[in-house]
Structures are given as C-alpha cells and as structure tokens.
Amino acid sequence: MSFYTALTGLKGAQTDISTTSNNIANVGSNGFKKSRAEFGDIYGSTPLQAKSVGVGTLTKSITQQFSQGNIATSSNSLDMAISGQGFFALQAGGNAQQTVYTRNGAFNVDDNGFIVDSNGQFLLGYPVDDDGAVSDKTLSGSNKLQLKSEYGEPKQTTTMSMGVNLSSDSPVLPADNIFDPDDPETYTSNSSVTIFDRSGNPQSATVFYLKTQSSTDADPTFKYDTKLMVDGLEITPRLTRAVDPQGAALYIDKFGQQTNLPQDPAYILEGKGFPLYKADALGAATDSTPATLKSNGIETFLGDGRTVTIVTDPLQFKATREYQSLNGTANPTGSTFWGKDFLLVDVDASGPVSIDIPPGTYNGTQLAAAVEVATKNAFGDDKKIQLTDDVDNKFSIDLKVTTGDGLSTGLATPILVDLHEASIVNTAAEAKAGMTQTNFLSHAQVRINDELNAYIHEVGGAGAAGVNAANVAALNADGRLFKKLVSGVIPNTAIPAAGIPVARITGNDIATVTHKTNDALGNVVTTSRYLAYSNDATGAAANIPTVKAYDNNVAARLAGGFGVHAAGTPHAGKPYFEVPTSGFTLTPETVRFMQFPAGGKTTSAMTAMFGDKDIAVTEVTTTGASASHYRVTLDYAMNGATFPAINGANERPIQVLAKPSDHIVAYFEDTEGLVDGVNEAFYTNKIVVQEIGASAKRTAAQTTTTNAGGAALAFTGTLASGEALSTLGLNTNTLSTNWVDDRNPAIKINYDDKEQRLTFDADNAQLGLGTGIGMNNFTVYSQVLSAGTNGIGIQAYGNNKDISLAGDDKAIGNSFINDGPAVQAQNQRFGMDVYFDTVNNAFEFKSGSTGEALAANSVQGVSANQSKSDISIGRYKLTILGEKDPTDAAAYTAHKIGAGTNQVLGFPREGEVGYTAATGIRSTPAVATGAEALIDMQNAFTLTTVGDENRFNVVVNGVSAFIELPEKNYTGITMATALEARINQMQHPITGQPVGGVDVSYNAANNNFVFTTGTMGDTSTFKIDGALRFGLQDIPLGIGNTTEIKTPTQATDNLGRPLFVSPTGEITTRTDDFADNIVEDFYPLYLDDGELTFNKAGELISPITKVSYDGLPNASITVDFSEATQFAQPFSAQNVSQDGAASGRLTNLEIDNYGNVLAGYSNGENVSLGKIIVANFSNNSGLKQIGNSTFTSTAASGDPELGEAAEDGFGNILSGSLERSNVDITEELVNLITAQRNYQAAAKAMETTTSMTQTIINIRL
Secondary structure (H helix, E strand, O other): OHHHHHHHHHHHHHHHHHHHHHHHHOOOOOOOOOEEEEEEEEOOOOOOOOOOOOOEEEEEEEEEOOOOOOEEEOOOOOEEEEEOOOEEEEEOOOOOOOEEEEOOOEOEEOOOOEEEOOOOOEEEEEOEOOOOOEOOOOOOOOEEOEOOHHHHOOEOOOEEEEEEEOOOOOOOOOOOOOOOOOOHHHOOEEEEEEEEOOOOOEEEEEEEEEEEEOOOOOOOOEEEEEEEEEOOEEEEEOOOEOEOOOOOEOEEOOOOOEEOOOOOOHHHHOOOEEEOEEHHHOOOOEEOEOOEEEOOOOHHHHHHHOOEEEEOOHHHHHHOHHHHHHOOOOOOOOOEEEOOOOEEEEEOOOOOEEEOOOOEEEOHHHHHHHHHHHHHHHHOOOEOEOOOOOOOOEEEEEEEEEOOOOOEEOOOOOEEEEOOOOOOOOOHHHHHHOEOHHHHHHHHHHHHHHHHHHOOOOOOOOOOOOOOHHHHHHHOOOOOEEEEEEEEEOOHHHOOOOOOOOOOOOOOEEEEEEEEEEOOOOOEEEEEEEEEEEOOOOOOOOOOOEEEEEEEEEEOOOOOOOEEOOOOOOOOOOEEEEEEOOOOOOOOOEEEEEEOOOOOOOEOHHHHHHOOOOEEEEEEEOOOOOOOEEEEEEOOOOOOOOOOOOOOOOEOOEEEEEEEOOOEEEEEEEOOOOOOOOOOOOEEEEEEEEEOHHHHOEOOOOOOOOOOOOOOEEEEOOOOOOOOHHHHOOOOOEEEEEOOOOOOOOEEEEEEOOOOEEEEEEOHHHHOOOOOOOOOEEEEEEOOOOOOOOOOOOOEOOOOOOEEOOOOOOEEOOOOOOOOOEOOOOOOOOOOEEEEEOOOOEEEEEOOOOOOOEOOOOOOOOOOOEOOOOEEEEOOOEOOOOOEOOOOOOOEEOOEEOOOOEOOOOEOOOOOOOEEOOEOOOOEEEEEEOOOOOOOOOOOEEEOOHHHOOEEEEEEOOEEEEEEOOOEEEOHHHHHHHHHHHHOOOEOOOOOOEOOOOEEEEEOOOOEEEEEEEEEOOOOEEEEEOOHHHOOOOOOOEEOEOOEEOOOOEOEOOOOOEOEEOOOOOEEOOOHHHOOOEOOOOEEEEOOOOEEEEOOOOEEEEOOOOEEEEEEOOEEEEEEOOOOEOOOOOOEEEEEEEOOEOOOOEEEEEEOOOOEEEEEEOOOOEEEEEEEOEEEOOOHHHOEEEEOOEEEOOOOOOOOEEEOOOOOOOOEEEEOEEEOOOOOHHHHHHHHHHHHHHHHHHHHHHHHHHHHHHHHHHHHO
C-alpha cells in the first residue's frame, strides 16, 4: 500500500516538473500566461475506522495565471499590447470562423491586406463611420481589419473649398475691364490649388477674383466676379438656384420680393417655362410711388417769385382772368384769379370734388400749400357742427361791473345769442343743417355782433325810436352810439357790365348821403356827404369795385382859374384849379375828380390828365383865385407838362370830391378778416355807410338818434351820373343804431386748435374802464341742461367763470367734437400732396396712396385686390357770374376732369402729358400700440380729471393737440371711439393742415389701444401720451412705411435677347414651343454666374450654396466659397483645399491608445479602418487555451464582454509594443528544484517500500 502512495507522490512531482518546464519553455512566447499545478490528497476510510492513513496525492488542475507580462517596445506598428485588462478578438481562418482571444499582439498583414496573427487568424475590429465613430458593437457586426486598396486608388476632384480673404481695400475694376489671366491688372486677386482627374493626374486650378462693386447707400454690398481656369481652360459655372439659409429654393415676384413659398407653387411643378432672373439683376430698392400729375409751366404768373391774387367776392369776379376768358378777351391780363370752384380733383378714382381757395395773395409755394389744405379738407372725414334747437344753439354773454364790496353785477337781461338765427353768413335753414368749422366761426361772430347791437335796439327791432334807452344805460353806451346804413344787394346784372351805367365813362359814380346829427343845443343839423363808387375799366384796380366817403363834393370852375405855378413861385411846377368856396373846405387833404356826360359835352381833359383817384392837396387859398373861389394847388408833379386845355363849351362837368370823411365810412359788407385764422370769407354784395369819429358819439336821447323827423342816414336823389340809386342797390336800405363796430368786434370768438375748444375774448379797449362802457368782467355761458352737455363746449350757467377785462384772459369752453353730418360722406382720402416746383414753375399733385393695380396674391404680401393710386385734375366750367355751369357734368378725358380751365395752376393738361402712373405696393400707415392697461377695459370704468387722466397729448404727422375727453363712464370700445373722433378733428393752428383718417381700436385680447393713421408711408407718424392706467404712457412712436420695390431685369444673351428656361430646363431665347406654358407672377431665382457678394461686415451673403462648374472632360466640379471673407486685411488663402487624390500607396499605419486603426497613403489620404475590439471575461481562468497564447471561451469563463480600449474596465492599446510572457524564470527554477526534491523523496519512499517488501519476501522465503 505504501508503494502506491509513494507512486502518487512521484506522479504529482512529475506533473509539477512538467508544468514548470512548460512555463520555462514559453518564457519567450509573446502573451503567454504561465500555469500552476494544483494538487489534493487522497484519503480513504470505512465507517468503522476511527483513524486511517492517507493513500497519496492527486493532480486537481493546471491553472493559468493571467497577470500582465512585461511590455516590450517594437519597431512594427502592428505589434500591439494591451496595457490593462482585455484580449484581442480574432477570427480563425478556414470554414470554422471560430472567435478566439489572445494577449499576443504580434500581428502582420496577409496577401489580401488583412491584419492577422502568425496562425493567419484575423484581427477583429468595430466598423466606424467617416468621423471614426463606432457604428456597431457586436461580434456579428464586427469586421476583419483590412488595409483596403480603394483608399489608395486615384480619386477625381469633385469639390474645391476656397477659404480666402479678399481685401476690402481693393479698388473696383473699370467697367470696361476685359479679363486676361495673364494680366494682373485685369483681376483683383487669385488663388490656386492642384486638383486631379479620374486617372489621378494633377491639374492646376486657379480662381480669379474681379472686384466689380463697392458698398454704397443704395446697395451696401461688395461684389466680385470669379473666373475658374483649369490648366488654362476657363470653366463656366452651371445655373444655380438661389436658396434661403435653410436651403429652400427662392422665387421672386414682379417687384423682386423673394419668397420660398410662392402663392401657387404648383405652377413650377407643372413643367412650365419661365423667364430667367438672377439675384444680381433685381435692381436697386426704390420706394413705391403715388400717382403724380404735373401742371403746365406757369412762369408767367408765378415765376421769379411773382404772386397772384385769389378773390371770391362776386363783385370782383369781373377782375379775374377767368371772366376775361369767358368774355372772349383774346389776351387776358392781370394776375387776379377766381377762388370759387377753383379746382376739380379726383383722388384714386373716388369721384370728382370741387374745392375753393380762400382769398388772398399767394406765391407759388403758398398757393400749393393752400390747395393742399383745401384738397385734404374736401376729401377728409371732417364733420359739420350741427346744433340742436333749445339745447346748444343758444348761449348768453353778460358784461359786469365790480362794486366796492368786490361783487360783480351784470346786466339785468344778459345778451342772448341764438346761432340758429340767420346772419350774413348763413340763412336760418343753413345754420340748422350744419356748418363747417370756419363757416360756424364766421356765423357765430356775426351773430355775436348782431346781438350786441340788437341789445340796444328798440324792442321789436329798429323802429321809429330806434333804440332801447334802458339797455343803452345798462351798457353805459350813451355817447358811443352810431348809425349804420346797409344798402340792398348790388344787382348781379351790373357786375359784368362794362361800367355801371352804359353812359358812364370810367365806371365811377357818386351817391349823396344825407346825414342828420344834433348840435350841442339839440338842433338837427343836416349835412350832405358823398359816397364815391369806383369800378375802373383798366389799370391795376380794373373791375375791383371800391367805395369811399367824402365830406365835400363841388364842381370845378371850367372858365379859367387853372394852370401851373410859374417858376420861382413857392409851388413852382405844380398844377392848380379853382372851386367855389361854398361847399369846400380849407383842409381837404385830398381831392378826386370825376366827370360825367351832360348836355352833349364830350371831352374829359381833366380826368384824362389827373385820373379819378385821390390826389394830395398842397394848398387851398383865396389868393389869386376868382371871387367866391378857392385856388387849390395839387401835390402833383407835372414834369414840365402844361395844364390840360379846358374848353368849357365841350368839357364835361368836373365833380371834385374832397376831404375823406371824418364822419362816415363806406365799405362792402363781408367777413374778410373778421375771425382770426379763418381765411374763408362771405360776401353780401351790399354797401355799408357807418358813422365814425365825432358822429359816432350819439346819445339815446338825441332826436336824430331816434330818427325823429327822418332817417339820420339816407341815400337821396339820384347818382351823379343821373342813374337811379337802384343801379347800385341803394334804393332799399336798412338803418340801425349800433354801439359795436362789426369790423372790430368787442367780443371775439375763436377756436383753439390745440385744445379743440372755443374761446371768447372781450376787448378791454372797447368795454373796459376808461372807455365809457366801464365794465370790469365778462362771462359766457349756456343754459343748464337736465342731461348731457353743451354740444360746442360752452359751460353751463353756474360752471362759467367771470373773466377780467383788464388782463389777457379769455373765456374758455370745454373740448368738443363736431358731431354733425360728414362734410364728405363718401370717398374719403388722406395724405394728398401738392408741391410747387420753383425751378420749372409748375405744380405737382400726388395721390395720398402708393401702388399700382394688382390682383390678389399676384405679388408677395398682397392678399386682396389692390386698386391703383390715381389722380385727375380739372375744373368746372364757370358762368359769366363766376358760378358753376350746370351743364358741366365733370366728364373725364384721360386725367382731365370738367370743361373749365385753371390758368394759374396750369390745368388741365391734355391726354397723359404730365401724368406719372403709380408704382409698386400700397404703403403702410403709422401704427402706435399701447401697452396693456392697468384696468380691465372690457368692463365699464369712470374717466375723471384726477391726474389729468382724461387729457392726452397727441401728435399726428407733425400736428399736435391736447385731447380732452369728458368725465363719464366708458368701456375700451367707447373710449376708443371718443379718442378717434377728437383726434380726427385736429388741425394745424397755423397752416390749417387737417389730420383725419386716424383709426383708434380697442384690442380686447391684449386690453390695449391701437392707433393707425389714415395717411401712409414713412412720413406718417403717430405719438400719443396719456395715463399709465390706460397703457398710454411712454408708448413708442408709430412710423409708417413706404413699401420698397425692385425692378428685376431678365437675363439676356450676348446679343441682348431675353433668356428663358424651357420646361425641359434648357436656357433659350426662343419661346415658340412653350409660349402658352410660361409661369406668371412668381419666377424661380438663380444666382449670377460666379458672383460673390459680401456685406459690410465682410461676410459672404451669396452664394449660400456651392457652385457647380461645367467644362472639365466628362466631369464637373463644385466650388465651395462658404469660408471666403472680405476684411480690411491683405489677400490671403486661409483654407484652400480639394477632395481629389492621385494614385497612392500605404505609407504609414497608426494605431492609437483607443484602438483606432488609421492608414495613411502617399496621396495624402488618411483613412480610419476600424476600431480594435477588446474583450473581457468574468473568469479568465475558465478560458480554454488552444495554443499560440490563444484561448476560447467556455462555460466557466462566461461570454465575452466587448468594449473599446481605454474605456472603463478595458486597457489601453499600445502600438509598437508586445506583451511578453508573465513567466518569472527565477521563480520557475526554484519551483523546479523543489519539484525535483519532491520527486526524489517520492522515489526514495518507493525504494524503501520496495526494499522492505523484498525483505519481507525474503523472510518468507
């Protein structure tokens, strides 16, 4: 038994020696892992044995030791070691294709370029994309790592990248520059790169840059043409679509607006042809324009700073050039024109509107401004002032005296003004129907004057007594009264006549005015005074009637007594004549001659020499005069002429008017200048004679004041010409006693444009202390209403204030709006412009809108049909009385309207002459958007005066006003309506420019207000400042926009013929085959051939895409300019490259620590072949060794865990290194000695056992 026990020990020692010997034998094997023999004892026993002896030893296992071996460097890049955990994965050759694992990194390349170990097993790697990223991490998706030959094959250049900087300081080449690649003067810069053909043959490619444009205000870009030359051959760019930054193809409409989504993209897909447009030929951006109409030149009237006079007085119509033309005058003269129905205007085909121009003297610029204001008013949205009976048609004026206790006492019965009563401006019916603002102010002022004077009239009107003595006393007006005599209407038939009576020579005449006054003793004094009427037929004042009052009228002596003072006398060279002393004065100031036919006499030498106008008098004396005569010397330069020969037998009687009256004044009744700021005037065609001076100091008690014994003022007899008084309307007259001069109102009404309210100003010089009236204060008020407020803002009684006459204060009404019928109910237009060209002396009218007629969706941004901007101008034909001819139907001929003419404006023009059609797209208005309100304006809220929250400062197109809303409850909608009404009532206080057309809306979603102007374009502005509560504090200025358009130019060939792209994509000049199949409205946009465009920042803005060039044999090339710049630096080629390559061979192989296998070739290619797989096992000792330091996985080792080098749990790969075996030779030799001793001991035991056994046998034997 002991023999066998010793035998197991011998076998175990032998196994241990074999294992150690194997380790020692593989000490030089790369990646070898040493083994260790592991033993266990053998022990046998039976259940009844308490103690037993072992029976030997048994080899349990031979275990691999996977500690890392030493790393040794190598000159072979395919020698690899894993520093750390992991195994290389290999695929066995042949049909087995078993995956094995090893730490032996000694690899080489087989005939097919695969990386293999010494047994021909393939190294496995992960597949990677172009960026080297692993695309599959499974064994099934792994690749055999191979140095693929195609990476080294020739590759034709398909793309060039030209990352260059073009110096912004380079000059623009001349327009006539002819490019020559051999002449550096014909290009700006160039850059070259070597490219390759399909066989790998190198070619020289050069891009030449030709600067064609520098930045300007109109086009802030820099442009370069490019030329591509390959081995001296110019390669032309292929037609390239323009795209947006997202790569979507661009289209343009007729105005060059770009879009990537045309209204109907299907038309491109239908295979249609289209005109060829390129991005560089879209044209400069210009403003859309309104329709414009220019007049004929009017240098004759307004050139060189000349002025014209506009009249609207019917009595002066005969003085106008219009009358002369109507009367058949061959060559009209003068510079006076008729302002009624001055112009007939149609804006945007809205219908003709006739406008009037206020009277005045204008130069061209002033007249243009007046016409513009009148046109805007005529087409605006202004409303009339319409008053309601017994609600707001009446107001009261009270004049007050302050007593010693400081209290003011007014009139017992204040002065009541009823605006629904007639005036010289309106009939009662017209006043009730509604009045324009200027009409209202004139009417109201006349009514105030009338009622101030009517206050002292006898109850029931001006009767026999003529005055109300009690009211005279209440006003303290005694001693300030005067008589006023108003004639009947001068007959229209007399106005156009050539002189008033046919027999009159000059159109002058004299009417006698019987004037009665009381002397100091109360006696009636009757005096004859004289009214001179003049209506010259010729001269500067021709056909402009005038009236003037004189105190004297005598007949000049015809039988001698006239001549020129001799030399050496005090008045040498001055003429003199004689008049009777009776009826003349020693202080005449001036004299005036008039002669009328009488007794068949035919000559008028006196007026032929001296005329019929006032001449200053130098002296009146009896010295040298005939008996009972004065010698009157004129301050008149004879300049050597003799006194005219007066033949008493033939000379018509000479009427001498002298002494411009100090007692009466004569004038035509009208409202010119009556209200400050109101240019419109109203005329009655009546003559007024009114007392002035000492005669205007009547008392109520005077008999002549009460007209006892006859009228104090009356026209008597016949005219000096012998004609009846009715010729001048002097036969029917109205006499009244007044205390207020209508021409100089004691209380003036006006309108405050900025605050939109009425003001009343009392004249302290007429009513205050020291004037005889002696008032201290005045006040204006309306009646107290049970509900609502006065429609014209006059404060109700109790809310009114007393205004001191001593200061400059005024009675101020509340803000109000005109709420009557619209002045222009339909066809409202805004923003029209009238301009006078001082160079060409012509007027220019512009419609207030821009844009031509466009169908919906035919251009970008126009979603509905757009009507064209348009303007037509003319005039109604006038009658001989200056009225509109009822037969004129305002017919249109081109842009001319009506059958009349306006010479001073140079209209109408015939045909289309002077007309410029509108262009482009309608401009947009100014929009100001309020912030969100602090209150919910969908619900009712109360607007108060607290913090002036009801006041708003508004500026529209330069016209400003303070808008004040009444205190009451509003919602957002009603407040918007109230603001809109007041804003549209704004007008410039000096120029009269109206606002109008502003839309104010309430946006419930955002709880804010939005303001939109009626005018359009970049001159339209809107600004409002109001309470924060309503979101109207510090809101941004709204500015309109004049829409910009371009005029694209269709590409042409070298003969200038327009180019098209056929449905098949061919560029052609012929459209015969697809003439009916061409796209409309939107057109594909292409890039200009080879052009680069940079912005001011030096960035490339076109082309965004790469540009393809044709011309290489059987190939094309794409050039990428995306990295090109244009900075203020010298030219440099920063990144010029291409993607072609010549034939190449492997020059180097690089394997990094991450296992990336990178192959480099002689042609410059660097290729990532893959990434080496690194595998780990949960139990390395369970691997099965199959030779050559190679293992296979077993159930004991578990499945491999695949990973990448340098990842967590995986070692790094070291290229050019090998892992040696992990055998320690010293340790192994020690182990060998130990095993040998064990073997010897076991052998000795066997020997001893054998010897003992033999001895026993021998004993037995």
